[in-house]
Amino acid sequence: MEQDWIRGLIGGVMIGAAAAMYLLFNGRIMGASGILGGVVDGSARGSRRAENLAFLAGLVAVPALLVLSGLIPREAAQTHLSSNPAVLVAAGLLVGIGTRLANGCTSGHGVCGISRLSRRGLVATATYLAGGALSLFVFRHVFGVI
Amino acid sequence: MLRMILAAAAGGLFGAGLLVSGMTDTARVQGWLDIAGDWDPTLAFVLGGAVLTMAVAWRIAARQHRALLGGPLPGPPPQQIDRDLIGGSLMFGAGWGLAGLCPGPATAALGFGGAASAVFMLAMLAGMAATPALRRWLDRTLPARG
Structure with a gap:
């Protein structure tokens, strides 16, 4: 258990360093939902679109290579994701629509927003944390579907 | 070209950080949200490490006029708390609790997460x-913004 929080802290600093790079070098805010959404709804054009696509390529390729090469053991890369297609589709739609309506997710509102004490970032983070805890409580402890 | 390389490197570091910290493991994320069950505090260390690192980056950015690769830095964050921020964050939280994935880790897990990860991703992109x-x-139907 002690290793869990040390890994969490190290990984968290890596996430913060990635956001810092994207801000200081590229002048952009590292928000995963904005980067994905801008590509799929066509709102990111020109160099923004190209940089978003390059960012996504790195985001998919590096973890895949770390796992496939064995640098991160397979057991440490389990997703434990539900195998129920209805859960996956409903959750995916809620996360996709919700993050785009709110204009941010855990990385944009959470990491990048809270770190500059953005009012919207703080309110969004409090709201999705509360929503997430309530959703998990209802689906796990009331309905028992997850 | 340098902008693309830095964007891909930032994406790769973000993905590696998500994998190392355990955020691609839905059991860990749902463990954090499960305050009525076997609560897992790891996510607090991840978010804390990321926010503290990024807070340093915002202080550096405040003393600069432009990004290191040229172009503007982001302006001050918008302030309004509106229907879309709250409603969207609640929807996002609902999906996050249900499946345990948010947009960054969903993308990072795509290369090793199998079919379930692809189904979630497709639904999220459709949303x-x-x-x-x-x-x-x-x-048109709920004109209550801002």
Whole structure:
């Protein structure tokens, strides 16, 4: 258990360093939902679109290579994701629509927003944390579907 | 070209950080949200490490006029707390609790997460693509923004 929080802290600093790079070098805010959404709804054009696509390529390729090469053991890369297609589709739609309506997710509102004490970032983070805890409580402890 | 390389490197570091910290493991994320069950505090260390690192980056950015690779740095964050921020964050939280994935880790897990990860991703992207039309519909029927 002690290793869990040390890994969490190290990984968290890596996430913060990635956001810092994207801000200081590229002048952009590292928000995963904005980067994905801008590509799929066509709102990111020109160099923004190209940089978003390059960012996504790195985001998919590096973890895949770390796992496939064995640098991160397979057991440490389990997703434990539900195998129920209805859960996956409903959750995916809620996360996709919700993050785009709110204009941010855990990385944009959470990491990048809270770190500059953005009012919207703080309110969004409090709201999705509360929503997430309530959703998990209802689906796990009331309905028992997850 | 340098902008693309830095964007891909930032994406790769973000993905590695998500994997190392355990955020691609839905059991860990749902463990954090499960305050009525076997609560897992790891996510607090991840978010804390990321926010503290990024807070340093914002202080550096405040003393600069432009990004290191040229172009503007982001302006001050918008302030308004509106229907879309709250409603969207609640929807996002609902999906996050249900499946345990948010947009960054969902993308990072794509290369090793198998079919379940691909199904979640497709539903999330469909939701993102549908959001501009949904927002226009909401504006006509629930004109309560800002």
